[in-house]
Amino acid sequence: MSANAAAQAVRFASSRSRSRDRRGLTGLSNHAVRPAAGDEARSAAAVIRGAMIHGEPDVLVIGSQAVADAVAAAFPHRRVDYAPRPLAGLWAVAEERYGVVIVEGDSTGWQLRLIESIRGLRADVHLVAVSPATSEPSARIAVERGADDYLLLPLLVEELERVLRRPSRTRPQNHPPMRPVHSGEPHRMAGGGPSDDLVQLAQVLQSLDDGVQPMLRRFASLLMESFGAAGVKIRADALVESVGDVEEIVLVEPLRHCSSLIGEVGLGRSAMGTYAAGAAQRLTAMARILELAYALVRQQCELRDLAWSDDLTGLRNRRYFDQRLSELVEHARTERGRVTVVLFDVDGFKQYNDVLGHQVGDRLIQEIAQLLTRTCRETDVVARRGGDEFAVILWDAEKPRVPGSQHPSAPEVLADRFARVIEAHEFQCLGPSAPAPVTISGGLASYPWDGRTPEELLIAADEALLRAKRNGKNCIQLSDGGTASPES
Amino acid sequence: MSTAVLHVAAADDSSTAIAAWLETHGCACWWCADAFEAVVLLRKAAEPADLAFLSTDRFSAAEMDLFPLIATAWPGTAVVAYGGGRLAAPAALPRGTIWCDTQAALQAVLRLAPAEIIRHASSLGAAQGIRTASPGSERVGGFDAAAGVLRSASADIMGHSRHAAAPVERA
Numbered sequence: 001m002s003a004n005a006a007a008q009a010v011r012f013a014s015s016r017s018r019s020r021d022r023r024g025l026t027g028l029s030n031h032a033v034r035p036a037a038g039d040e041a042r043s044a045a046a047v048i049r050g051a052m053i054h055g056e057p058d059v060l061v062i063g064s065q066a067v068a069d070a071v072a073a074a075f076p077h078r079r080v081d082y083a084p085r086p087l088a089g090l091w092a093v094a095e096e097r098y099g100v101v102i103v104e105g106d107s108t109g110w111q112l113r114l115i116e117s118i119r120g121l122r123a124d125v126h127l128v129a130v131s132p133a134t135s136e137p138s139a140r141i142a143v144e145r146g147a148d149d150y151l152l153l154p155l156l157v158e159e160l161e162r163v164l165r166r167p168s169r170t171r172p173q174n175h176p177p178m179r180p181v182h183s184g185e186p187h188r189m190a191g192g193g194p195s196d197d198l199v200q201l202a203q204v205l206q207s208l209d210d211g212v213q214p215m216l217r218r219f220a221s222l223l224m225e226s227f228g229a230a231g232v233k234i235r236a237d238a239l240v241e242s243v244g245d246v247e248e249i250v251l252v253e254p255l256r257h258c259s260s261l262i263g264e265v266g267l268g269r270s271a272m273g274t275y276a277a278g279a280a281q282r283l284t285a286m287a288r289i290l291e292l293a294y295a296l297v298r299q300q301c302e303l304r305d306l307a308w309s310d311d312l313t314g315l316r317n318r319r320y321f322d323q324r325l326s327e328l329v330e331h332a333r334t335e336r337g338r339v340t341v342v343l344f345d346v347d348g349f350k351q352y353n354d355v356l357g358h359q360v361g362d363r364l365i366q367e368i369a370q371l372l373t374r375t376c377r378e379t380d381v382v383a384r385r386g387g388d389e390f391a392v393i394l395w396d397a398e399k400p401r402v403p404g405s406q407h408p409s410a411p412e413v414l415a416d417r418f419a420r421v422i423e424a425h426e427f428q429c430l431g432p433s434a435p436a437p438v439t440i441s442g443g444l445a446s447y448p449w450d451g452r453t454p455e456e457l458l459i460a461a462d463e464a465l466l467r468a469k470r471n472g473k474n475c476i477q478l479s480d481g482g483t484a485s486p487e488s
Numbered sequence: 489m490s491t492a493v494l495h496v497a498a499a500d501d502s503s504t505a506i507a508a509w510l511e512t513h514g515c516a517c518w519w520c521a522d523a524f525e526a527v528v529l530l531r532k533a534a535e536p537a538d539l540a541f542l543s544t545d546r547f548s549a550a551e552m553d554l555f556p557l558i559a560t561a562w563p564g565t566a567v568v569a570y571g572g573g574r575l576a577a578p579a580a581l582p583r584g585t586i587w588c589d590t591q592a593a594l595q596a597v598l599r600l601a602p603a604e605i606i607r608h609a610s611s612l613g614a615a616q617g618i619r620t621a622s623p624g625s626e627r628v629g630g631f632d633a634a635a636g637v638l639r640s641a642s643a644d645i646m647g648h649s650r651h652a653a654a655p656v657e658r659a
Contacts, residue, residue, distance in 0.1 A: 085553055087554060090527045094531040274520070
């Protein structure tokens with residue numbers, strides 16, 4: 001279509017016919033664009049330049065002169081250029097001075113491809129599709145493909161102002177130069193096909209048990225491979241997971257939960273060039289699946305949290321403690337680490353219940369739990385094993401053992417510190433009628449010196465605790481190492 | 489240093505022959521699914537391609553503007569257009585464009601090494617494209633040969649055709 005043919009498009013004529021009270025665009029401003037005559041207009045790369053105006057970002061209209069004139073009339077303080085030919089318009093979009101790009105078409109075929117390509121070139125530009133009034137359903141597709149908004153013909157001033165003043169929903173970016181892929185590397189741009197996507201998706205869904213972060217990591221890897229992206233970044237609530245190069249995010253899809261925005265998934269630049277047609281639409285679909293997976297795994301975590309928590313104190317319960325101890329002993333075995341189990345109980349706890357009642361006894365347990373949590377490190381596992389019995393796993397946040405290493409002293413220090421904190425603490429729940437000051441006794445056993453299995457460690461720690469009781473209470477006893485079986 | 493090639497063809501297009509040719513000659517390749525993607529590449533590429541293969545089979549009329557855009561962005565790049573059965577060649581093909589309007593013509597071009605194709609394209613006059621002939625034409629046969637024969641084929645194309653029924657046009 002030549003520039004002259006574009007200028008003769010009927011759309012402006014129809015907007016002229018609107019009544020003045022609807023503010024139809026019936027006049028041209030001084031800045032209205034004019035097609036240049038002669039060679040420039042006939043060139044495939046021709047962009048008809050409007051008057052140079054400083055201030056607001058320039059507008060590029062890819063479509064008819066009528067639409068360009070309408071935009072120029074509505075925004076007399078902006079420079080408006082127009083390109084009657086789609087590829088010439090796409091070529092011009094790369095010029096950074098264009099802050100707004102308007103693409104006129106029927107929201108099918110080339111207009112959608114043009115919108116996707118513009119997005120591939122400039123993620124930061126405010127992109128608006130203009131379609132005939134009868135094409136609203138397909139105009140919505142233009143938004144799905146990357147347009148920020150759409151307008152229907154004939155253009156009305158108030159709609160133009162509303163849409164063009166709205167900020168772009170995408171992020172600014174810089175485009176690094178691209179280099180060709182060498183033969184021997186994949187010739188096509190996208191990664192695996194749809195069937196690969198499904199297989200990987202199934203694997204992600206099968207591993208929801210592993211928790212939120214691993215699920216996000218796997219999903220990010222899936223997207224990276226599926227889209228042939230240089231990197232993928234997923235943010236969900238406070239969690240952020242990224243794989244590959246995510247310095248420049250070029251395609252973003254929001255993540256929602258119960259209509260609330262919880263984060264976004266973003267693709268870095270395409271590793272193979274530009275994204276294939278329909279990438280934005282595929283990303284939207286994948287984001288919906290991610291939302292579901294995220295909700296599922298969160299729900300699963302909450303349920304598991306309930307199953308692993310002690311109702312009274314909020315600490316981990318015995319079930320969790322036993323499972324975690326097995327995992328950590330196994331980890332210590334393979335990594336030459338050490339694991340220490342400390343068992344505590346409250347000296348003469350029965351008397352608090354008998355004298356002050358079970359409610360006070362419960363509050364005492366809760367207060368001790370809080371003190372214990374505050375005293376231990378974040379990496380330690382603090383649990384209530386039942387009644388007034390607490391247990392802590394101190395595992396190797398320090399360096400692995402070296403040949404000839406000695407029985408660890410740090411766990412003993414921690415346990416002693418806890419005992420002193422309890423002794424010094426004023427328990428408000430007991431009041432003045434407390435039968436005795438609150439003290440605790442504890443037993444400590446460490447892998448591999450005192451036991452080589454979780455069971456051996458627990459027996460050794462329990463025996464140490466009994467010795468502490470026999471030795472007058474209010475102390476922490478180390479295991480004598482007598483329960484350890486020979487190392488296989 | 490390997491030849492950098494831009495290949496514009498739809499994903500399901502029959503471009504196996506070109507993919508094989510690229511691999512045979514160890515070319516580095518950009519692949520674009522359509523002209524829009526190619527324009528994005530023209531804007532973002534770090535350096536121009538030495539050679540471009542454009543499958544025009546699926547091109548809309550608007551996408552034919554890719555030819556002058558390549559000439560503008562990468563003036564030294566040789567262009568081989570093929571599969572253009574649906575759309576006629578543009579009236580004015582940019583310099584260095586070989587227009588293969590038959591599969592046989594494309595196959596003939598693909599028998600040449602990258603340097604030979606580039607040399608042949610660059611020998612075309614300014615603002616002149618060439619069109620290979622219709623099926624069965626001797627001029628296609630001329631394209632089969634190595635560089636020496638190719639020059640004569642070029643001369644043939646440039647105005648020594650004996651096929652009045654299917655004249656080779658100078659763009």
